[in-house]
Amino acid sequence: MGKWTRRAFITTGLVAGGGVVVGISMRPGNQVKELAGKVGDEGGQLIHSYVKIDSENVITAIIPHSEMGQGVQTSLGQMLAEELDADWDRLRMEEAPAIGEYSTYSAGRGYLLAGIDFPEILIPTVDGAMMRVADSLNMQITGGSMSIRTTGAMAMRIAGAATREMLQQAAAKSWGVPVNEIVTEDSHLFHAATSRREPYASFASTIAEMTPSQTPSFKDPSEYKIVGTHKPRRDIPAKVDGSLKFALDVRLPGMLFASVVRSPVSGGSIVNVNDSAARAIEGVVDVIVIPESSVDSLLGATISGEAVAVVADSYWTANRALQELSVQWSETGFESVSSDDIFAQFDRDISSRRDRQTDRLEGEADSVFSTAAKVIDADYHVPYLAHTCMEPLNATADVRNGRAEVWVGCQNPLGFRRDVANVLGLDEENVILHNHAMGGGFGRKSRPDYAIQAAQLAQAMGRPVQLIWSREEDVRQDFYRPAVQSRFRAAFDADNKLVAWENTYTNKNEPIEAPLIPYAVPAQDIGFVSSPTHVPFGAWRSVDHSQHGFFTESFIDEAANAAGKDSFEFRADLLNDSPRHLVVLTKAAEEAEWSKPLPAGRGRGISLQESFGSIVAQVVEVSIINGEVFVNRVVAAIDPGLAVAPDGIAAQVESGIIYGLSAALHGEITIENGAVAQSNFDDYQTLRMNEAPVIETHVINSGHDIGGAGEPGTPGIAPALANAVFDATGIRVRQLPLKNFDLDFQVKETGVAG
Amino acid sequence: MSTSFWVNGIRQTVDVDPSKPLLWVLREELALTGTKFGCGIAQCGACTVQVNGQAVRSCVTPISSIEGSQVATIEGLGSDSGDLHPLQQAWIQHQVPQCGYCQSGQLMSASALLDSNPSPTDAEIDAAMQGNICRCGMYGRIRKAIKSVDVAASSEDKLFYNVAGVDHG
Numbered sequence: 001m002g003k004w005t006r007r008a009f010i011t012t013g014l015v016a017g018g019g020v021v022v023g024i025s026m027r028p029g030n031q032v033k034e035l036a037g038k039v040g041d042e043g044g045q046l047i048h049s050y051v052k053i054d055s056e057n058v059i060t061a062i063i064p065h066s067e068m069g070q071g072v073q074t075s076l077g078q079m080l081a082e083e084l085d086a087d088w089d090r091l092r093m094e095e096a097p098a099i100g101e102y103s104t105y106s107a108g109r110g111y112l113l114a115g116i117d118f119p120e121i122l123i124p125t126v127d128g129a130m131m132r133v134a135d136s137l138n139m140q141i142t143g144g145s146m147s148i149r150t151t152g153a154m155a156m157r158i159a160g161a162a163t164r165e166m167l168q169q170a171a172a173k174s175w176g177v178p179v180n181e182i183v184t185e186d187s188h189l190f191h192a193a194t195s196r197r198e199p200y201a202s203f204a205s206t207i208a209e210m211t212p213s214q215t216p217s218f219k220d221p222s223e224y225k226i227v228g229t230h231k232p233r234r235d236i237p238a239k240v241d242g243s244l245k246f247a248l249d250v251r252l253p254g255m256l257f258a259s260v261v262r263s264p265v266s267g268g269s270i271v272n273v274n275d276s277a278a279r280a281i282e283g284v285v286d287v288i289v290i291p292e293s294s295v296d297s298l299l300g301a302t303i304s305g306e307a308v309a310v311v312a313d314s315y316w317t318a319n320r321a322l323q324e325l326s327v328q329w330s331e332t333g334f335e336s337v338s339s340d341d342i343f344a345q346f347d348r349d350i351s352s353r354r355d356r357q358t359d360r361l362e363g364e365a366d367s368v369f370s371t372a373a374k375v376i377d378a379d380y381h382v383p384y385l386a387h388t389c390m391e392p393l394n395a396t397a398d399v400r401n402g403r404a405e406v407w408v409g410c411q412n413p414l415g416f417r418r419d420v421a422n423v424l425g426l427d428e429e430n431v432i433l434h435n436h437a438m439g440g441g442f443g444r445k446s447r448p449d450y451a452i453q454a455a456q457l458a459q460a461m462g463r464p465v466q467l468i469w470s471r472e473e474d475v476r477q478d479f480y481r482p483a484v485q486s487r488f489r490a491a492f493d494a495d496n497k498l499v500a501w502e503n504t505y506t507n508k509n510e511p512i513e514a515p516l517i518p519y520a521v522p523a524q525d526i527g528f529v530s531s532p533t534h535v536p537f538g539a540w541r542s543v544d545h546s547q548h549g550f551f552t553e554s555f556i557d558e559a560a561n562a563a564g565k566d567s568f569e570f571r572a573d574l575l576n577d578s579p580r581h582l583v584v585l586t587k588a589a590e591e592a593e594w595s596k597p598l599p600a601g602r603g604r605g606i607s608l609q610e611s612f613g614s615i616v617a618q619v620v621e622v623s624i625i626n627g628e629v630f631v632n633r634v635v636a637a638i639d640p641g642l643a644v645a646p647d648g649i650a651a652q653v654e655s656g657i658i659y660g661l662s663a664a665l666h667g668e669i670t671i672e673n674g675a676v677a678q679s680n681f682d683d684y685q686t687l688r689m690n691e692a693p694v695i696e697t698h699v700i701n702s703g704h705d706i707g708g709a710g711e712p713g714t715p716g717i718a719p720a721l722a723n724a725v726f727d728a729t730g731i732r733v734r735q736l737p738l739k740n741f742d743l744d745f746q747v748k749e750t751g752v753a754g
Numbered sequence: 755m756s757t758s759f760w761v762n763g764i765r766q767t768v769d770v771d772p773s774k775p776l777l778w779v780l781r782e783e784l785a786l787t788g789t790k791f792g793c794g795i796a797q798c799g800a801c802t803v804q805v806n807g808q809a810v811r812s813c814v815t816p817i818s819s820i821e822g823s824q825v826a827t828i829e830g831l832g833s834d835s836g837d838l839h840p841l842q843q844a845w846i847q848h849q850v851p852q853c854g855y856c857q858s859g860q861l862m863s864a865s866a867l868l869d870s871n872p873s874p875t876d877a878e879i880d881a882a883m884q885g886n887i888c889r890c891g892m893y894g895r896i897r898k899a900i901k902s903v904d905v906a907a908s909s910e911d912k913l914f915y916n917v918a919g920v921d922h923g
Contacts, residue, residue, distance in 0.1 A: 248790070
């Protein structure tokens, strides 16, 4: 199909042992030869930044992304193996080391400069991101549902195709046959007329002398044998027998354990610590005050306030002793702030419209509202949310003699390495970061505070320290999904046609298109006001889509109801200019038997949200029994352009739905006296097996650009659920979580009780 | 104080504070790190092991309470000859784990369930497994994988996804 025309620099070279290196980099000066010693066992031949071929013809794909449950090694391996015609069963994957050559900046820049048509709304983000990226070469980020879209599409496929072409050319020359007669399959080259067959490894040294094409040809998707097929994830076997080593499982000689606490009100520092009771506990080695640190990155500043840690010969001892500390924290000025105050502030700031900025301004919204036949309005809000990854934040560090080693599971190994180096006052070259598979990430593990604390402790102790955050610390010291309020008005003409959409919300973050709607409404005024709080915030699975998906897809349902129309039909009528969206919405509705009547006490809701390059529609079915909501079934349709790993997409959609459903039903971080009131899974409830609905995922391969998978499942579940509750009860849910609603006696008495 | 017990059939004696939880004895004294720490208050199930065949939360089980007991951890779930337990095979077959962190606990809860009830209903599975949180949300796959081990159960095994090609013209 298409030719690769990215601005890349492709180099080759010979490595020790006579093997070959083919370097593919998006930036000049890539020293592929130097990489050879850093990416795994000796004897393997680094074909370029992403591929090694060894003398046994085993091919290794080197994956510059972190594993946090998404199966990224397998799916990126599939993209490389497909274009390379590699033998899947003899393909290995390994995670790239945290060194600059594997910065995802290269993939990111390739993506950004590739001349891809971005939606207009995205261009400021793209430009802004490019600027910031340029300032921050230390990106090795796994997030934003980006791995397949950038590294896969812009690096892995190219790497595979360019390497295959060189192998074909080398074989053609060696065998004296036309290159177009050379067939590649299962890591072998064939020539039918002369019955020749050689493994790729035979030509490794030959292609070392060649200059790879910068415009390799890609296969047509109809030729795919690996991409788009079900390949069991390579990381799973080690996850069923306890053998996978998470960062928490690191064991070093002489290692101590630590537990830590920061100010309950963000920003507080230590006035006084009484540690005599803690030190009296057998096994306690020391009590250390960790100074405040501040680092900056593309993701924003990470300020880690002053903290106290107990260091002991056991984590259990350290954490037990931590409870015996008496710490006086400084006043921050926020000690009286509550969630109610924060929402009251949001309400005031939205009403004042002070310094309101616009995301989208189309038509003459003001005049349409003033002459409309009907106007509806509503205010929505959602609370702060914690991430609560299953694996509590932890890191192990050894800092001695001007060098540091850090063992951690994180979403940005290069960035963490830089941040640790900066805080410790070391050169980056003197920090080695070992990244482990993460027990969940969801955005939290893009923030380096926990790794920095571990390094500071190890530096203070002069011996290895494993710092483990208690679950209480994890819940109370998060970078929370921001609380947001969003105010809407909709105008209808005399024919009940939706003619104007106005929306003002608090605090804009990323992605900037999150509040936009796909519907053809002639007048739109979508904007935001700034309303800062003292609560630290950060990326949470699907970022701003998680709030705005709930807001916009609930309010469009209100609009449908106000117009007296069916929720599906109303949306569909507004999607004439968005055929992909219409296909996805229709697929979900059909598979869920949208028009089939339900008995009283049951309801169905629908949603549609595009995010991270994929379009997702969901239909949720609920039962309301004694005022409690039971989610019976979720039908999801997703158009990711092309499903590289179909079961991987389905798994991500299931996962994204459960993550969002957990938040919609239970998730609520509240602020009391300036501090987070919740502490663990007992008061910050998460969805459990007995509440988990049956989820069906329908994947639509539309052939458009490949979209993301990790996040797009999350935004649509809350609105579909709320719309289903409305269908069942007539109660419009404008605040989450649902646990705060009393739905008793509110079941609509329509139809026959079921 | 010294406490003796069996872990995966091997006799162990540790000399630790009698109130130290089994979780931290396994992880810190016996280098069995397959059992995970998740919450410390028996709310998430990541630390689930079996004591005398019962699924327990090892994070709140004082070591003194298991004197003389048989402890089974994820490291001992497969057979002595190295074969995976049928549940582990089902976990791979159904591609259950995502991040994998909770799966040791999930598998130890599930195997305790099947040992006492080889053909659990969905409701029985939910009841036995609701103490094990999976933040990646793989509950549907866990349920299906558990049911698949029951040879008497229906062989209906629908795919988790359905792929359609769509022509947008």
